[in-house]
Amino acid sequence: MALVVQKYGGSSVADAEGVKRVARRIAETRRRGDDVCVVVSAMGDSTDELLDLARQVSPLPPARELDMLLTSGERISMALLAMAIASVGLEARSFTGSQAGVITDAVHGRARIIDVTPGRIRDALDDGHVAIVAGFQGVSQTSKDITTLGRGGSDTTAVALAAALDADVCEIYTDVDGVFTADPRIVPTARKLDTVTYEEMLELAACGAKVLMLRCVEYGRRSGVPIHVRSSFSTKPGTTVTGSMEDLPVEQAIISGVAHDRSEAKITVVGVPDSPGKAAEIFEAVAAEGVNIDMIVQNVAATTGRTDVSFTLPKADGARAVERLTAIQEHVGFAQLQYDDQIGKLSLVGAGMRSNPGVSAQFFRAMSSAGVNMEMISTSEIRISVVTRADDLDLAVRTLHTAFDLDSADGEAVVYGGTGR
Amino acid sequence: MALVVQKYGGSSVADAEGVKRVARRIAETRRRGDDVCVVVSAMGDSTDELLDLARQVSPLPPARELDMLLTSGERISMALLAMAIASVGLEARSFTGSQAGVITDAVHGRARIIDVTPGRIRDALDDGHVAIVAGFQGVSQTSKDITTLGRGGSDTTAVALAAALDADVCEIYTDVDGVFTADPRIVPTARKLDTVTYEEMLELAACGAKVLMLRCVEYGRRSGVPIHVRSSFSTKPGTTVTGSMEDLPVEQAIISGVAHDRSEAKITVVGVPDSPGKAAEIFEAVAAEGVNIDMIVQNVAATTGRTDVSFTLPKADGARAVERLTAIQEHVGFAQLQYDDQIGKLSLVGAGMRSNPGVSAQFFRAMSSAGVNMEMISTSEIRISVVTRADDLDLAVRTLHTAFDLDSADGEAVVYGGTGR
Numbered sequence: 001m002a003l004v005v006q007k008y009g010g011s012s013v014a015d016a017e018g019v020k021r022v023a024r025r026i027a028e029t030r031r032r033g034d035d036v037c038v039v040v041s042a043m044g045d046s047t048d049e050l051l052d053l054a055r056q057v058s059p060l061p062p063a064r065e066l067d068m069l070l071t072s073g074e075r076i077s078m079a080l081l082a083m084a085i086a087s088v089g090l091e092a093r094s095f096t097g098s099q100a101g102v103i104t105d106a107v108h109g110r111a112r113i114i115d116v117t118p119g120r121i122r123d124a125l126d127d128g129h130v131a132i133v134a135g136f137q138g139v140s141q142t143s144k145d146i147t148t149l150g151r152g153g154s155d156t157t158a159v160a161l162a163a164a165l166d167a168d169v170c171e172i173y174t175d176v177d178g179v180f181t182a183d184p185r186i187v188p189t190a191r192k193l194d195t196v197t198y199e200e201m202l203e204l205a206a207c208g209a210k211v212l213m214l215r216c217v218e219y220g221r222r223s224g225v226p227i228h229v230r231s232s233f234s235t236k237p238g239t240t241v242t243g244s245m246e247d248l249p250v251e252q253a254i255i256s257g258v259a260h261d262r263s264e265a266k267i268t269v270v271g272v273p274d275s276p277g278k279a280a281e282i283f284e285a286v287a288a289e290g291v292n293i294d295m296i297v298q299n300v301a302a303t304t305g306r307t308d309v310s311f312t313l314p315k316a317d318g319a320r321a322v323e324r325l326t327a328i329q330e331h332v333g334f335a336q337l338q339y340d341d342q343i344g345k346l347s348l349v350g351a352g353m354r355s356n357p358g359v360s361a362q363f364f365r366a367m368s369s370a371g372v373n374m375e376m377i378s379t380s381e382i383r384i385s386v387v388t389r390a391d392d393l394d395l396a397v398r399t400l401h402t403a404f405d406l407d408s409a410d411g412e413a414v415v416y417g418g419t420g421r
Numbered sequence: 422m423a424l425v426v427q428k429y430g431g432s433s434v435a436d437a438e439g440v441k442r443v444a445r446r447i448a449e450t451r452r453r454g455d456d457v458c459v460v461v462s463a464m465g466d467s468t469d470e471l472l473d474l475a476r477q478v479s480p481l482p483p484a485r486e487l488d489m490l491l492t493s494g495e496r497i498s499m500a501l502l503a504m505a506i507a508s509v510g511l512e513a514r515s516f517t518g519s520q521a522g523v524i525t526d527a528v529h530g531r532a533r534i535i536d537v538t539p540g541r542i543r544d545a546l547d548d549g550h551v552a553i554v555a556g557f558q559g560v561s562q563t564s565k566d567i568t569t570l571g572r573g574g575s576d577t578t579a580v581a582l583a584a585a586l587d588a589d590v591c592e593i594y595t596d597v598d599g600v601f602t603a604d605p606r607i608v609p610t611a612r613k614l615d616t617v618t619y620e621e622m623l624e625l626a627a628c629g630a631k632v633l634m635l636r637c638v639e640y641g642r643r644s645g646v647p648i649h650v651r652s653s654f655s656t657k658p659g660t661t662v663t664g665s666m667e668d669l670p671v672e673q674a675i676i677s678g679v680a681h682d683r684s685e686a687k688i689t690v691v692g693v694p695d696s697p698g699k700a701a702e703i704f705e706a707v708a709a710e711g712v713n714i715d716m717i718v719q720n721v722a723a724t725t726g727r728t729d730v731s732f733t734l735p736k737a738d739g740a741r742a743v744e745r746l747t748a749i750q751e752h753v754g755f756a757q758l759q760y761d762d763q764i765g766k767l768s769l770v771g772a773g774m775r776s777n778p779g780v781s782a783q784f785f786r787a788m789s790s791a792g793v794n795m796e797m798i799s800t801s802e803i804r805i806s807v808v809t810r811a812d813d814l815d816l817a818v819r820t821l822h823t824a825f826d827l828d829s830a831d832g833e834a835v836v837y838g839g840t841g842r
Binding site for chain 1: 437441444471474475477478479480481482486489490493494496497499500501503505507508513515541565
């Protein structure tokens with residue numbers, strides 16, 4: 001008898017039919033003999049509808065009250081799910097994040113989980129009940145106020161609960177079949193991975209793969225709970241995120257997949273005086289706006305005594321960053337700002353890259369043969385990322401996928417975790 | 422500087438405009454220098470919408486989960502109201518029933534308040550904030566589960582909080598101007614009462630006056646908090662429920678008003694053997710169905726050795742009671758059951774009745790002169806109630822209102838609390 005934590009997203013419980021379908025699925029797991037703890041998101045678009053109401057009464061709603069408002073969404077879906085489970089003959093009890101012991105810091109709207117003390121969940125499971133927990137929410141350790149975890153919060157709730165309960169697996173039910181070697185909408189030959197390491201999944205998530213959020217994978221890696229990403233519309237196994245790169249057999253795959261991201265823009269600060277502290281002034285200014293920058297490239301100044309600094313950032317933060325930098329132009333003494341939101345980011349991720357020095361050469365050769373220009377390059381131990389023109393991104397993804405033998409058609413690709421091809 | 426508890430019902434906060442209007446009203450009170458604690462109901466029809474969702478997923482939703490579901494309604498309205506107050510420049514904090522310290526028993530759907538420990542509310546008020554509290558809900562002392570208080574629950578929350586906070590007044594904002602001498606839709610000359618005692622209000626509420634629920638008035642009487650019922654659409658004073666009959670000046674009014682009720686039906690059990698225990702068998706059977714009976718009349722048996730027993734009960738419970746009684750007909754040995762849902766109940770309430778023995782004679786004379794037949798009669802120290810044909814009810818109400826000089830047109834009516842005529 002295993003303990004399974006299952007997480008269902010808003011699209012799985014978008015209406016009464018969806019809630020009932022999920023209830024039947026949970027019942028199947030329970031009747032198989034497993035203990036089941038379920039984390040659920042708000043129904044379909046209900047969070048957006050609540051946000052719309054908030055905007056109608058206040059131009060800038062206080063964050064504490066916005067969290068109070070939004071957490072009602074999961075309250076509704078979890079109670080309905082508990083009712084639906086009861087109506088198929090099982091006992092279920094629903095719990096808010098606070099009741100489930102999800103303790104967070106006090107940063108409303110994007111709180112971090114500090115601790116999980118799931119005493120009431122364990123009691124419910126011991127009583128043979130299905131425990132339903134509201135995703136995305138917790139309670140502040142200091143203020144005792146209700147908090148939300150921000151984007152991907154329900155996945156994080158699920159993995160954190162699974163860790164605290166010492167669950168055998170955390171199943172994340174979603175509307176795709178698992179983690180793919182590339183986005184199947186761009187690469188029709190992309191294949192589902194059966195397993196992938198936490199480290200690779202972290203890189204994929206950070207580089208634009210939307211199936212799992214970074215924070216949830218980080219939590220999984222720290223706790224060692226296997227995360228099984230699978231479809232709520234089929235019973236086929238999905239992708240299990242588990243294991244460390246250190247444990248990979250040497251002969252295993254080089255590359256796990258290609259990720260891409262269209263959500264970033266590029267700012268180039270032209271003609272920065274090449275003296276100590278100038279880069280710091282620029283990035284401190286951007287950081288003061290709360291903007292997360294991603295890639296940074298600085299060319300060493302040659303004879304001019306000036307240098308260009310380029311970095312990427314979320315498009316949504318572009319206007320704020322430009323405004324702030326413009327305000328300090330005179331003080332820093334740079335010549336000009338260039339803002340470019342027509343870029344794409346392309347990343348190749350694979351644990352095997354560490355011991356295969358030829359990967360980056362093969363990467364650049366493929367880009368060159370496809371005629372794709374690379375504007376920025378950044379690498380980690382298991383990842384190579386480049387910035388291209390937005391218009392070149394699809395071609396670049398397909399080219400890389402083929403160049404690294406990831407296509408399913410050839411039947412010969414060696415992909416880490418590809419045992420279930 | 423006073424401490425005011427204000428309660429706004431669902432119709433006052435039915436949409437974003439309503440929420441903003443209520444926020445402005447609260448701000449006026451706060452800016453006058455008073456501390457304000459607000460209790461708010463769910464928006465408009467949102468509770469019905471949630472009930473509808475529940476029915477879609479389960480034919481018989483578990484009560485615990487139904488409470489979890491329904492309490493999201495107040496969570497939404499209270500957060501929106503806090504936002505709206507913030508946007509007019511004041512600080513506000515919203516609290517669930519549980520956070521506000523509303524401790525109840527564990528009877529889901531109609532929990533009773535056991536205690537109120539409003540520590541967080543007091544802290545918020547001490548910080549100069551407006552405290553917003555979700556009405557209708559609390560937390561069970563034993564199970565720690567979320568409970569709802571049932572019909573009129575938000576009014577009860579407000580009065581209970583006012584008592585626990587030792588507030589100067591509890592203002593109940595509603596869609597009528599206050600408590601009237603009769604329903605103005607039936608009696609156009611009905612007048613608003615400026616004040617009425619708790620005892621009279623209890624009788625009026627029990628006899629069909631819908632403006633305040635019985636439980637809320639009971640709580641007010643026990644704690645002595647004045648309850649000011651007033652319109653959320655005007656700034657005119659409404660009716661204040663306060664004071665004991667014991668404190669009334671002798672020369673004060675005889676009658677405070679006429680109440681009526683169309684929601685009851687009458688069951689007559691014909692030919693009951695006149696032996697000890699037969700009435701008990703009948704009423705035990707009805708009580709076992711959870712039916713609250715109201716008036717009871719039994720005629721003493723004369724020579725037949727048999728008697729007729731009549732009682733009134735909510736129409737909604739009629740079918741169940743009839744079914745149960747039919748099942749025990751042979752055992753009890755009565756001859757026949759009569760069910761009649763075409764009745765009306767009419768009540769005259771007034772603290773001065775106690776020292777005016779002529780009131781009932783005047784009552785019956787008025788009915789007689791109007792040609793209204795009285796089928797059942799029941800009285801308390803400060804109330805006379807009769808059952809009439811449903812078709813006679815409006816005429817009976819108007820006749821009584823005039824007979825006891827309650828009409829506003831004559832300008833001479835002596836009504837208790839009529840100081841503000």
